[in-house]
Amino acid sequence: MAHSSRSSLAPRCSFLLTAALLVLLLSHGAHGHGAGLSSSFYDGSCPGTRDIVRRVIQDARVADARIPASLIRLHFHDCFVNGCDGSLLLDDDPQAAIMTEKNVPANDKSARGFGVVDGIKRALENTCPGVVSCADILALAAEISVELAGGPSWTVPLGRRDGTTTNIESANNLPSPFDPLETLQEKFRNLGLDDTDLVALQGAHTFGRAQCQFTQRNCTAGQSEGALVNLDGVTPDMFDNKYYGNLLRGRAQLPSDQVMLSDPVAARTTAPIVRRFSGNQKDFSRNFAASMVKMGNISPLTGRDGEIRKNCRRVNKKPY
Numbered sequence: 001m002a003h004s005s006r007s008s009l010a011p012r013c014s015f016l017l018t019a020a021l022l023v024l025l026l027s028h029g030a031h032g033h034g035a036g037l038s039s040s041f042y043d044g045s046c047p048g049t050r051d052i053v054r055r056v057i058q059d060a061r062v063a064d065a066r067i068p069a070s071l072i073r074l075h076f077h078d079c080f081v082n083g084c085d086g087s088l089l090l091d092d093d094p095q096a097a098i099m100t101e102k103n104v105p106a107n108d109k110s111a112r113g114f115g116v117v118d119g120i121k122r123a124l125e126n127t128c129p130g131v132v133s134c135a136d137i138l139a140l141a142a143e144i145s146v147e148l149a150g151g152p153s154w155t156v157p158l159g160r161r162d163g164t165t166t167n168i169e170s171a172n173n174l175p176s177p178f179d180p181l182e183t184l185q186e187k188f189r190n191l192g193l194d195d196t197d198l199v200a201l202q203g204a205h206t207f208g209r210a211q212c213q214f215t216q217r218n219c220t221a222g223q224s225e226g227a228l229v230n231l232d233g234v235t236p237d238m239f240d241n242k243y244y245g246n247l248l249r250g251r252a253q254l255p256s257d258q259v260m261l262s263d264p265v266a267a268r269t270t271a272p273i274v275r276r277f278s279g280n281q282k283d284f285s286r287n288f289a290a291s292m293v294k295m296g297n298i299s300p301l302t303g304r305d306g307e308i309r310k311n312c313r314r315v316n317k318k319p320y
Helices: 002-031 049-063 067-079 114-127 134-148 181-189 195-206 242-248 255-262 271-279 281-296
Strands: 209-211 228-230
Touching: 049 067, 049 114, 049 134, 067 114, 067 134, 067 195, 067 281, 114 134, 134 281, 181 195, 181 255, 195 242, 195 255, 195 271, 195 281, 242 255, 242 271, 255 271, 271 281
Parallel strands: none
Antiparallel strands: 209 228
16 A cells, blocks of 8 residues: 555656746746846836936937937847846946946947936936836836837836846957957857847947947048947938948948848848848838847846846945
8 A cells, every 4th residue: 555655656746846847947948038027017116217217318318319329239238248137337346346347348438328327327216216227227228219219119028137247258249340240140149139130139220320440441531540420321310221221232330230231141141131121111110129129138137136226337235
């Protein structure tokens, strides 16, 4: 009888163990792809979050037309390092053993808009102290910036928490304006982003400026390396699909943009997508929005992981 009881328990225990492992695996996999995020995350705790973020960006945009493009770039460079955890916003802090990502080549003297993020954070802290993360501020700011510039709007999943570390090694491997196509594809693929995501997200170069030292034509006589050129000479502050037309005419400013047509592997990978987006604004807008949500879901910290920073430039001080 005892033997029979043990025999009947064995399959049940095996099933329970298998089920537990499956739950563990699913939760682990989901954590890296936006698990725990929800567009209604702040509906109860800070219902005016999006309006506050939008108001600060609108005010900043009046003084500096480049701000929307700068803010979306911050979100991009944040998510590609450590996931979307606000690590890019941290300043050097020797006491906390933090070295900033702001000084790596991809960000040094080019990543900007940090003061606007500070302004958004102050406004949110005045209304809902300790509630909205800096990582979520970047995600919302990116969506609002595109919408204000005439581009698509999308529902932003929220609930990210802020990281307490930086990753200089990963930041040094951010996509470069001089990367060949296969390198770009690998960097995107490593984060779960495919060729459609690559072509769509590069479309953010439809507005904003770049330093001439990073462009295909480099700097003309008399220009300093930091001189700015419009990424799109026709509608430099509008979010539209004219960027792809520039590529088709060989007029992309950044080498890493033009390779999506000129690289030997482009014909069977990215070039058909470039042509598709060039001929269909709605198709581009729809895919751009989907790719932004996908990128925003890269390895977020949720639940009890990370923290909600009081100051986006500093990790919170630990109580002793």
